[in-house]
Every structure is written in C-alpha cells, then in structure tokens.
Amino acid sequence: MALASGVRFAARALLRPWALLRGTTLGRTEPAAGGGGDGARRFGSQRVLVEPDAASGVAVMKLRNPPVNALSLELLTELVISLEKLENDKTFRGVILTSDCPRVFCAGLDLTEICGRNPAHCAEYWKAMQELWLRTYLSSLVLVAAINGACPAGGCIIALSCDCRVLADNPKYRIGLNETLLGIIAPFWLKDTYVNTIGHRASEQALQLGSLFPPAEALQVGLVDQVVPEDQVQSTALSEMARWLAVPDHARQLTKNMMRKATADRLLRQRDADTQNFVSFVCRDSIQKSLQAYLEKLRQRKG
Numbered sequence: 001m002a003l004a005s006g007v008r009f010a011a012r013a014l015l016r017p018w019a020l021l022r023g024t025t026l027g028r029t030e031p032a033a034g035g036g037g038d039g040a041r042r043f044g045s046q047r048v049l050v051e052p053d054a055a056s057g058v059a060v061m062k063l064r065n066p067p068v069n070a071l072s073l074e075l076l077t078e079l080v081i082s083l084e085k086l087e088n089d090k091t092f093r094g095v096i097l098t099s100d101c102p103r104v105f106c107a108g109l110d111l112t113e114i115c116g117r118n119p120a121h122c123a124e125y126w127k128a129m130q131e132l133w134l135r136t137y138l139s140s141l142v143l144v145a146a147i148n149g150a151c152p153a154g155g156c157i158i159a160l161s162c163d164c165r166v167l168a169d170n171p172k173y174r175i176g177l178n179e180t181l182l183g184i185i186a187p188f189w190l191k192d193t194y195v196n197t198i199g200h201r202a203s204e205q206a207l208q209l210g211s212l213f214p215p216a217e218a219l220q221v222g223l224v225d226q227v228v229p230e231d232q233v234q235s236t237a238l239s240e241m242a243r244w245l246a247v248p249d250h251a252r253q254l255t256k257n258m259m260r261k262a263t264a265d266r267l268l269r270q271r272d273a274d275t276q277n278f279v280s281f282v283c284r285d286s287i288q289k290s291l292q293a294y295l296e297k298l299r300q301r302k303g
C-alpha cells in the first residue's frame, strides 16, 4: 500500500538504525522453537519477537516488554521497524499481534516516558506513538490482534488499528480507552479510530466515562470481533487470518485504504500541531500531578 510520503519517510528514518544495529538484539535471527522448515527463523528485537511462517505467509509478532508491555520509546520503535520489515518482505501477507507477557496484551503508554520528562522527550515519544498508529492503521498486511490480556488505552488503540480483534474470555482482560480516568484525554485520531469501530454514540459515552469493557461487553459494543476461551485465542486468530487472506491482496488493500485514508490523513495534515498539543497538555503541572498520582497508585497495587 502506498504509504503517505511523510509516514514512508519517517519509517525509513526509523529504519536506518536497522542497518546500523544488525547483529545486535535488533535484527538478530534465531531458529524458531521446534526448528521448523525454511523461513521459520524467528527474528525481531529485544522487545518484539517475530515468529514468521513463510509457508503460510503469516508472522506472529509478540510484544515482549515485561511486566506489562508498557509502550516505551524503544518498544514503539521496535514495533514499527519489525512491521516495516515484514511489509517489505513480500513473503508475508498477514501478522498476528499478541503478547508474550502473562495477563496483559499492552498496558498503553509507558507513563514513565511522560511523567517528569522534558518537553523535547515528550515530543519525541509522541511522534513515535503517532508513527506506530499510522504504520498499523495503514498497513498493507492483514493485522489480527490476538488479545491475550488486559488492553487499556494505548494498547486498545493498537488493537483497534488491526483489521480484527480476538479477545480471551477472561473478565480481568478489559479493553477500552480509559484516558479520562487518568485525568487526560484521547487525541482526535484515537477518538476517530474509536468512532470508526464502535460508532459515535458508543464512543462518546465510553470516552467520557473511560470505559474498560470486559469481554462480553466489548463484543456487544463491537470493540472486538470474537471472544473465545483463553487457550483458543491464537488458533482463532489464525482461522480469522485465513478468512482475510482468502481475499486477493490488492483488492483488499485498496479497500482498506479507501476506508482508512481520510482518518489517517487528518493526523498527517496536522502531525506537528498534534505533537505540540500533546506536549503542552501533558507538561502542564496539573496533568503531571495527575499522572504521577496514577502511577503511584499503580505501584501500590499488586496484581
């Protein structure tokens, strides 16, 4: 799929480290568990494990940033680079996105990346979050989210950027954009993604209340497409992937672009303004206090 020049350029800029980091944890390949045939060599980085299956053209991409796959700057960058690598390898047509951390798919933004950090770092961090959303939302690949744990806020937006979502039927695994509960708000492109998925009225209510939906409600509101027993999430995601890959790629990609381009363009047109808005908002004393209090509350809890 033709990526907007800004995204392509930004991703290429991100990719340059790829060549420089060859042989480090980023870019290292290792035999997949159980050996596997040709093309079954795992690759990825310290925080993203990619298990490619060349025969099926499907790769499983596992977030591996314990304890909760908080979206650190490194994880954001490694996700974009791993996705770009798969998109550039015509062997692959689909990616299943899942978690390697127990009980959690992705805890959303890494709050330590914005709490007590200077505006320049917050800007760099937010640009990386924008990049990941653009990369997943516009991906030429079929992306299926195999949600095997809690999926709040930034984690929910990654799942929503996929083409479909399978959620494990565990009442502890709640999903939604809960930003208001932290005293912050979802930027317009998160709101747009929510509205595009569950509709305006459901989004208006869920965003204001910071709703985190348990599986049954997530299915009912349309936030996820299937809810299955936890031990069937991966197999169901594979079946769902087969359904999507039965469609000729080019026609599907053009249709996805037709459906999503306007939403993505809205961010691309005002990316710098969005970054400045994010920085000025999160760097306010009141917001910093709110986020610090939330982080403290998290640290006092024990899962």
Ligand SMILES: CCCCCCCC/C=C\CC(=O)SCCNC(=O)CCNC(=O)[C@H](O)C(C)(C)COP(=O)(O)OP(=O)(O)OC[C@H]1O[C@@H](n2cnc3c(N)ncnc32)[C@H](O)[C@@H]1OP(=O)(O)O
Pocket (backbone or CB within 6 Å): 067, 068, 070, 103, 104, 106, 107, 108, 109, 110, 111, 112, 150, 152, 153, 154, 155, 178, 179, 182, 184, 185, 186, 187, 188, 190, 277, 278, 281, 282, 295, 298, 299, 300, 301, 302, 303
């Ligand atoms: C227009 C202006 C825009 C302004 C801002 C826009 C931003 C909008 C976009 C995204 C927003 C976000 O993503 S904010 C983050 C929201 N995330 C959450 O609310 C989830 C918080 N975490 C939890 O609820 C739970 O941790 C969990 C359900 C995910 C897992 O629970 P469990 O019991 O298994 O684990 P613990 O709670 O004990 O956590 C373990 C460990 O991790 C730390 N932790 C958890 N979440 C985060 C996080 N998001 N960032 C950083 N650190 C996190 C937690 O503090 C524990 O740390 P310690 O082991 O040191 O105690």
